[in-house]
Amino acid sequence: MSWISNTVSSSIGRKIVMSVTGLFLCSFLVIHLIGNFQLFSADGGLAFNAYSHFMSTNPLIRVAEIILVAGFGFHIYESIMLTRRNQAARGGQSYVVDNIGQNSDWKSRNMGLLGSVILVFLIVHLYNFYYRFHYEPLPMDSAGNKNLYGVVMNSFQTWWYVLLYVLAQIALCYHLLHGFASGFQTLGLNHRKYTPVIKLVGYAFSIIVCAGFAAMPLYFFIFKS
Structure with missing residues (x-):
């Protein structure tokens, strides 16, 4: 098993782990976004509360949560380790990831910074919604959820949280703009014919998903205040 450990701990091995976990987390973003669209329902939140109750009680979803947390953990850990290794190899210069283009751009040189912004948001977000939902007494709606x-609604009427949420989506968008296509490249899915298509899909995915998430706090802050 030593060859597995050596491979995973190598620079290319860490990039592969980051690519696999990153693409897995992209699928989570789609599912999470679709579920959160229940917030726009005109039933006063009953559909969203029912969705939240289902997600918190279904045993298959709870198993998926463990896998998801592991995916986040591996992705964050490998990102930190790869950043430190690249900085050490470059005498402390900024983090650089292989880019599809010939020259690196701003987002590829600052994946560590973008990831840090997302991590700070994630901690605040998990406390505000996941922790409070599971471990604090919340009032029930008319359906008993x-x-x-x-x-x-209360969170998205707080200006600083809305600002943090929107900035995090901008950071996530830039993170995905580079990471989506780079993940396929790292896994060897790099072809003159298909790479431009993957890059185009990555751009569409990044913008649509992040715009969808950003629309939620803006909607509540503008129209529900």
Whole structure:
């Protein structure tokens, strides 16, 4: 098993782990976004609260949560280790990841910074919604489910949280703009014919998903205040 350990701990091995976990997390973003669209329902949050109750009680979802947390953990850890190794190899210069183009651009040189912004947001976000939903007493809605919709509405009427949320989506968009295509390249899915298509899909995915998430706090802050 030593060859597995040596491979995973190598620079290319860490990039492969980051690519696999990163692409897995992209699938989570799509599922999470679709579920959160329940916030726009005109039923006063009943659909969103029912969705939140299902996600918190279904045993298959709970198993998926463990896998998801492991995916986040591996992705963050490998990102930190790869950043430190690249900085050491370059005498402390900024983090650089192989780019599809011939020259690196701003987002590829600052993946560590973008990831740090996302991590700070993630900690605040998990406390505000996941922790409060599971471990704090929340009022019930008319259907007998915890009223997480009320927590969302109150949070999205707080200017600094809305600002943090939107900035995090901008950082996530830049992170995905580079990471999506780079992940396929690292896994060897790099072809003169298909790479431009993958890059185009990555741009569309990054912009649509992040714009969808950013629309939620802006909607509540502008129209529900």
